[in-house]
Amino acid sequence: MSDATAPAPARQSTLGHIGYVLRDNPVTLVAFLMFALLIVLAFFGPMLAPYDPLASNASRALEPPSWDHWFGTDNLGRDILSRVIVATRLDLTISVAAVALSFIAGSVLGAVAGYWGGWVDAGLSRCLDTIMAFPLFVLAMGIVAAMGNTVENIVYATAIINLPFYARLVRAEVNIRRNAGFALAAKLSGNSDARVLALHIFPNALPPMMVQVSLNLGWAILNAAGLSFIGLGVRPPTAEWGIMVAEGANFIVSGEWWVALFPGMALVLAVFTFNLLGDGLRDMVDPRRRT
């Protein structure tokens, strides 16, 4: 009856919902635009950079920003704008690779622990507790020191310290749906445990995971930049934001601010983008969690 008099409103399409959230919260739109800019710089950076990021020019060392060099030059006369642009790819690659690794490993471990429980669950939880017992940046330092000072190991270390967040999230999401009606129905119609877990239960954990990914990307960039700031991982003369700030730190006390400022601002901007994006995604996924 009521259906006939007041037809239920058409179910809002996903795209429509995203559009609504973006209109409602222009900050998220800005975040998406900045994200697009970062992607463009990461893919086409070397083509867009006005100079060779490694070409030094001793006669034009430590020049303040000018029309030739918008961001100035560093102590070897290298163009800082070009280095900042080219570094985007490396910084994003490190953080995306690290977050992807912990996403995959955390999903598998968390799903297995949440679905089957028992000693697998208990063992995994103890391991994760142990990782969380370390101050995470300090653990990353220790891992890189033990495994060797390379960029790959920065990625692994960042992945390991991010792993608990994903594994715990997936474990909780899988655990509450383990005995849900749809999961039991899928099981009854002859699907194997692994299939039910992978195709029926796990997809439900994806929305909160995406929020976590976005927040973690910013954190992973900070972490990697921090490690290279103290001299781990990326080696000079490679262009990377953290190491460029470290190089610029030597000149800040004598007033050459541009050497450290611009790569630092790039870093802040990237992290800021991912944090805003994470908040925006959270609004799309779950409007109730807005703070």
Place this chain on the structure above:
Amino acid sequence: MGRLRQISKRVAQAIPVVVGVVIISFVLTRALPGDPAVYFAGATADEKSIAEVRANLGLDKPLPTQFLYYVRDLATGDLGRSLSTGQPVTEDLARRLPASLELTLCALLLSCLVAIPLGVLAATRPNSWVDHLCRVLVTTGVSMPTFFTGILLIYVFYYLLGLAPSPLGRLDFIYIDPPSVTGFFLIDSILAGDWETFLGALKQLVLPAVTLALFTLAPIARMTRAAMLSALSSDFIRTARAAGLTWRTILFGYALRNAMLPVITTLGMVFSFTLGANVLVEKVFAWPGIGSYAVEALVASDYAAVQGFVLAMALLFVALNLVIDILYTLIDPRIGFAD
């Protein structure tokens, strides 16, 4: 007594974590690149003397036995010897720990003094300018790398304004270190009655402490705001208002006291961040704490020192979480630890 049992249960829960921490730090130590036996045997060593040194160090034994040796050494406080300073790592860490603690605690104190009132103000006036300021500060705070904030502060306050002293350590060389009692320069100089040194130490401390505080401001303010909002919308506040209590009594006597519990929990997590960020801040300000010790050790490939540092930090953090949880039971009798 129930509460005592609860506390001892919580202490017991910390034991597997400590065991895990020790195992991880052993694995990290054994995964080190290079053969320590070759290093300690010296440049002129032949096969035989290297094997001898290896036997002396216990490196020819199977891994579980080596682990027992490692635990035995740990129990006696032996973390190995630093290659770069030539001192036992334990002594190095103990000597430098007060500098790090002084910096970290001052920063946390400063950050609580700013963040908690800010969070309370933002929660009592949602969508006002204070609330927006709080939100901007929170988002900026988590996006700024500490090492970059530190460099910016040095540029503005040391180079441009000339207000801060040069960012080189705990005390300018014109002062003499106060006689060491606690190792905290601020406290030691007061104990010695030397106000000039106190001011000198304070001046050096301000910038690094502000840098760390800016970083920790965000989570504390955010948590205070959220906890205050939920406390203010709860039934007992409505009852208190209906009973005609003054706004001040309600806010500080009822709402804030209840909101402090989640904030204290957050402090544990914040402390973990601070210990990590400490390393970077100490490097920027040439602060002679354990963080810059670890960085120097990393650069010199002095791995015993790095592993000692990682282990010390982890144990410190486990102990701190334990204290926070116990405080929590003491503050809020409703809290029980789930079995």
